[in-house]
Amino acid sequence: MNKAAFAGNDSPESPVVRRLRAGIRARYRRERRFRRLGAASLVVGALFLLWLLGTSAFKAAGAFSQTCIAIDIALDAAEFDGDAPYQREAIAAAPYNRMIRAALRAAFPEVTARRDKRRLYQLISDGVQYHLRDRVLADPQLIGGTHRLWLLADDEVDLLIKGRIDRNLPQANRRLSDQSINWIDRLQADGRVERRFNRHFFTAGDSRDAEQAGILGAVMGSVFTLGVTMLLAVPVGIAAAVYLQEFAPRNRFIDLVEVNINNLAAVPSITFGLLGLALLINFFGMPRSVPLVGGMVLALMTLPTIIISSRAALAAVPPRIRQAALALGASRVQAVVHHVLPLALPGMLTGAIIGLAQALGETAPLLAIGMVAFIVDVPGAVTDPATALPVQIYLWADSPERAFVERTAAAIVVLLAALAAVNGLIAVLRNKVEKRW
Amino acid sequence: MATLTALCLLFIGLPVALIAAMHILRRRRAVCRRIEAGLRGFLLLCACLAIFTTVGIVFSVLFEAIRFFQLVPVWDFLFGLDWSPQTAIRDDQVGSSGAFGAVPLFAGTFLITVIAMAVAVPFGLLAAIYLSEYAGRRVRATAKPLLEILAGIPTVVYGFFAALTVGPLVRDAAASLGLSASAESALAAGLVMGVMILPFVSSLSDDVINAVPQSLRDGSLGLGATRSETIRRVVLPAATPGIVGSVLLAVSRAIGETMIVVMAAGLAANLTANPLQSVTTVTVQIVTLLVGDQVFDSPKTLAAFALGLVLFAVTLVLNMVALYVARKYREQYE
Numbered sequence: 020m021n022k023a024a025f026a027g028n029d030s031p032e033s034p035v036v037r038r039l040r041a042g043i044r045a046r047y048r049r050e051r052r053f054r055r056l057g058a059a060s061l062v063v064g065a066l067f068l069l070w071l072l073g074t075s076a077f078k079a080a081g082a083f084s085q086t087c088i089a090i091d092i093a094l095d096a097a098e099f100d101g102d103a104p105y106q107r108e109a110i111a112a113a114p115y116n117r118m119i120r121a122a123l124r125a126a127f128p129e130v131t132a133r134r135d136k137r138r139l140y141q142l143i144s145d146g147v148q149y150h151l152r153d154r155v156l157a158d159p160q161l162i163g164g165t166h167r168l169w170l171l172a173d174d175e176v177d178l179l180i181k182g183r184i185d186r187n188l189p190q191a192n193r194r195l196s197d198q199s200i201n202w203i204d205r206l207q208a209d210g211r212v213e214r215r216f217n218r219h220f221f222t223a224g225d226s227r228d229a230e231q232a233g234i235l236g237a238v239m240g241s242v243f244t245l246g247v248t249m250l251l252a253v254p255v256g257i258a259a260a261v262y263l264q265e266f267a268p269r270n271r272f273i274d275l276v277e278v279n280i281n282n283l284a285a286v287p288s289i290t291f292g293l294l295g296l297a298l299l300i301n302f303f304g305m306p307r308s309v310p311l312v313g314g315m316v317l318a319l320m321t322l323p324t325i326i327i328s329s330r331a332a333l334a335a336v337p338p339r340i341r342q343a344a345l346a347l348g349a350s351r352v353q354a355v356v357h358h359v360l361p362l363a364l365p366g367m368l369t370g371a372i373i374g375l376a377q378a379l380g381e382t383a384p385l386l387a388i389g390m391v392a393f394i395v396d397v398p399g400a401v402t403d404p405a406t407a408l409p410v411q412i413y414l415w416a417d418s419p420e421r422a423f424v425e426r427t428a429a430a431i432v433v434l435l436a437a438l439a440a441v442n443g444l445i446a447v448l449r450n451k452v453e454k455r456w
Numbered sequence: 457m458a459t460l461t462a463l464c465l466l467f468i469g470l471p472v473a474l475i476a477a478m479h480i481l482r483r484r485r486a487v488c489r490r491i492e493a494g495l496r497g498f499l500l501l502c503a504c505l506a507i508f509t510t511v512g513i514v515f516s517v518l519f520e521a522i523r524f525f526q527l528v529p530v531w532d533f534l535f536g537l538d539w540s541p542q543t544a545i546r547d548d549q550v551g552s553s554g555a556f557g558a559v560p561l562f563a564g565t566f567l568i569t570v571i572a573m574a575v576a577v578p579f580g581l582l583a584a585i586y587l588s589e590y591a592g593r594r595v596r597a598t599a600k601p602l603l604e605i606l607a608g609i610p611t612v613v614y615g616f617f618a619a620l621t622v623g624p625l626v627r628d629a630a631a632s633l634g635l636s637a638s639a640e641s642a643l644a645a646g647l648v649m650g651v652m653i654l655p656f657v658s659s660l661s662d663d664v665i666n667a668v669p670q671s672l673r674d675g676s677l678g679l680g681a682t683r684s685e686t687i688r689r690v691v692l693p694a695a696t697p698g699i700v701g702s703v704l705l706a707v708s709r710a711i712g713e714t715m716i717v718v719m720a721a722g723l724a725a726n727l728t729a730n731p732l733q734s735v736t737t738v739t740v741q742i743v744t745l746l747v748g749d750q751v752f753d754s755p756k757t758l759a760a761f762a763l764g765l766v767l768f769a770v771t772l773v774l775n776m777v778a779l780y781v782a783r784k785y786r787e788q789y790e
Contacts, residue, residue, distance in 0.1 A: 046682055046685070047682065049682070049684060049685075050682040050683060050684045050685075053684035053687070053688075054586070054590055054683075054684065056582050057582045057583065057585050057586025057587075057589075057590060058586055058590075059582075060578070060579040060580075060582040060583045060586070061583045061586060061587070061599050061602075063579055064579065064583060064602065064603060064606055064651070064654055064655070065599075065602055067606070067651050068602060068605060068606050070621075071609070071613070071614075071617050074617065074621050075613070075616075075617070078620075247460060250460070250463075250464055250467075250468070251463060251464075251467060254467040254468045254471070254502075255467050255502045255505055256502075258467070258471060258498065258499045258502035258503075259499070259502040259503040259505065259506070261499055262496070262499035262500055262502065262503040263503050266496055266499060266500075267503070275507070276503055276504065276506055276507060278776075278779065279506045279507050279509075279510050280506045281775075281779055282510070282772065282775050282776065282779065283506055283509060283510060285705055285708055285709070285771070285775040285778075286513070286712070286768065286771060286772070286775070287708075287709075287711070287712020287713070287714070287739065287767060287768075287771055288712070288714065289712065289714045289739055289742055289743070289764070289767070290513055290517070290712070290764060290767065290768050290771075291513070292746075293513070293516065293517055293742070293760070293761060293764040294509070294512050294513045294516050294517075296516075296746065297516030297517070297519070297520055297761065298512055298516045302516075305459070311457070311459065311460055319509050322505065322506065322509070323506065326506070350488070350489075350492060351492075352478070352492040352495055352496070353478075356475055356478075376608065379610075380608075380609075380610025380611070380612070380613075381610070382610070382611065382612045382714070382715050383611075383714035383715055383718075383739070383743065386714075386718075386743050386746065386747055387742070387743070387746050389746075389747075391747055400457070401457065401460060402457055409610050409612040409715075410612075412612050412613070412616060413612050413615070413715065413718075413719065416612075416615070416616045416619060416620070416719060417719075424620070427616060428616075431613050431616060434610060434613070435609070435613065438608060438609075438610070442608065
């Protein structure tokens with residue numbers, strides 16, 4: 020029965036037919052509505068994803084460039100101890116801050132009042148003296164001359180140049196005074212203000228000053244943490260999967276183990292943090308805030324994921340492989356180690372990377388074991404205090420300074436890019452290893 | 457460092473050494489059999505690590521919680537209406553002794569979970585139905601990875617989005633309706649959490665709906681029902697136990713979700729059912745109590761473990777019921 024069958028009927032409609040026809044129309048309408056509802060909820064998901072990624076990318080865009088100001092700095096030889104060639108210590112100990120301030124005063128000779136001078140100094144980032152020191156250390160020839168050097172501007176100046184500060188607001192409502200804005204405008208008119216690629220963001224550790232803060236410390240922390248996680252979780256996960264899939268007898272105890280694994284996969288991640296805090300840090304006396312402990316906690320957390328996907332990889336190897344090996348006289352262990360395992364290994368690897376992706380984005384357990392400290396130094400070992408990339412996002416998102424918003428978004432972009440790379444790897448591996456038996 | 461080396465030697469070195477020994481001594485069958493037994497023992501040990509982990513979680517949380525309950529009576533903790541865990545950090549400091557009534561936290565967790573499920577269940581279920589019953593190959597090929605991306609985004613990113621974009625939006629929207637909303641509203645956190653859980657619900661339900669035998673659909677369609685009637689009257693009732701299981705798992709996730717609420721839901725322990733107000737949850741308080749300088753023996757720190765115990769117990773029950781229901785359901789159609 021369909022519409023055409025009714026339409027072909029020319030005879031005057033009886034009320035019954037009309038009712039039937041209306042009923043069918045109503046049912047088809049409901050059908051279409053239901054179908055559209057389903058499509059709409061998919062569209063809602065897609066739009067939300069676009070919204071989220073779009074906002075993050077839009078907010079992050081500013082963080083990849085940074086305002087620099089060109090200042091003529093006189094590196095007076097008298098400021099350096101000794102004579103040329105200068106000792107490294109002499110170069111390192113020179114009063115760069117004084118030279119920078121003198122250069123700023125020289126650029127704006129009319130500034131004399133103490134308060135104004137202090138404001139003038141604030142145009143430049145606090146960290147510039149160290150950058151200048153490193154520059155001179157790298158090239159001692161600079162000493163004795165006057166050079167136009169590009170120096171990192173303060174984060175408020177940066178926001179002004181990027182158009183994030185409304186100049187029309189009353190002076191009391193913004194952190195830059197009219198006077199400072201005036202100075203910046205003059206510098207800009209001279210062509211001495213420029214937005215350059217934000218190298219610091221990728222090469223520095225965390226900092227209280229937004230313009231100097233970078234993600235390298237957090238990235239290294241993540242690398243160390245995930246390194247520990249993978250070293251522990253992958254072998255244990257594969258071993259457990261091999262036992263459960265290939266050797267385990269069917270009994271109550273094994274059932275218990277399996278229920279346990281499935282349950283652990285669904286336990287809130289913060290609980291693993293509590294375990295790490297109480298057992299590893301408090302009971303075994305391991306240090307707080309280090310990637311070693313973080314990695315161990317994440318290893319326990321990712322273990323169920325790795326076991327479950329490794330078992331799927333083992334189950335995909337057809338039984339005839341095992342039977343053939345056993346028929347030729349191999350023991351069960353030999354059949355598994357020599358034949359099943361090599362065939363299942365690529366699939367297991369995919370499972371391991373899925374676990375890696377999960378651990379890469381995890382934050383909550385790391386908060387519980389103290390990997391949220393403010394750490395400037397880039398960690399160099401698994402026992403150095405560190406944060407991880409998602410934790411850094413959390414810390415920066417909490418920060419009241421506006422300049423950190425774009426850095427938070429930029430860190431998110433980096434994290435998502437890393438996750439995309441990992442997932443791309445998974446897709447490639449899957450296509451490569453997917454074998455039809 | 458020494459710990460890591462030792463663990464690596466145990467978990468990587470030992471099996472490699474055993475396999476190598478087996479290879480070298482392959483002609484001596486008796487020795488080989490011994491080594492094989494050893495290797496199996498090692499594998500069993502690894503499989504049992506899951507049990508050790510659960511036992512470890514239970515004991516570490518339980519012991520600290522018991523210490524907490526020696527300081528604060530269980531009754532006050534479970535049924536007290538006032539939560540203000542700020543206690544004096546040093547002995548000589550003047551400060552309140554703190555109040556540890558967790559009801560506002562349970563209520564806040566409940567409120568946010570309800571909002572999240574109100575988003576995730578209808579949208580997730582409809583998406584799953586569309587994908588498994590209507591969508592063609594092409595739509596599936598684009599929509600499934602899309603949902604996987606949504607599922608793969610770290611929760612801290614959702615948290616940032618909830619705090620900086622959705623929160624202010626909710627506040628402004630409420631203000632334009634003449635309502636006053638806090639920037640850290642339960643609604644913002646719940647909405648974003650709902651979207652986070654949506655792919656979880658949809659992929660689990662998708663599996664469940666696909667497991668319903670085709671013969672049931674064919675029977676219904678053969679009797680003249682439309683597809684939506686078939687879905688509503690035949691497929692969904694048949695799939696209900698499985699769907700209930702996946703919803704329970706989703707609830708367990710919503711309760712245990714930490715970063716979104718830490719960043720977007722706020723710290724104030726308000727006992728309210730108003731989704732526009734700021735509420736706090738169990739996980740938020742666990743994080744707040746543990747972050748920062750602390751003495752390990754203070755009731756403040758121990759309270760985090762008591763909350764952890766409640767969280768673990770509730771999610772454990774939910775997971776167990778969900779897994780049991782799912783297993784029963786699978787057996788039904790196998």
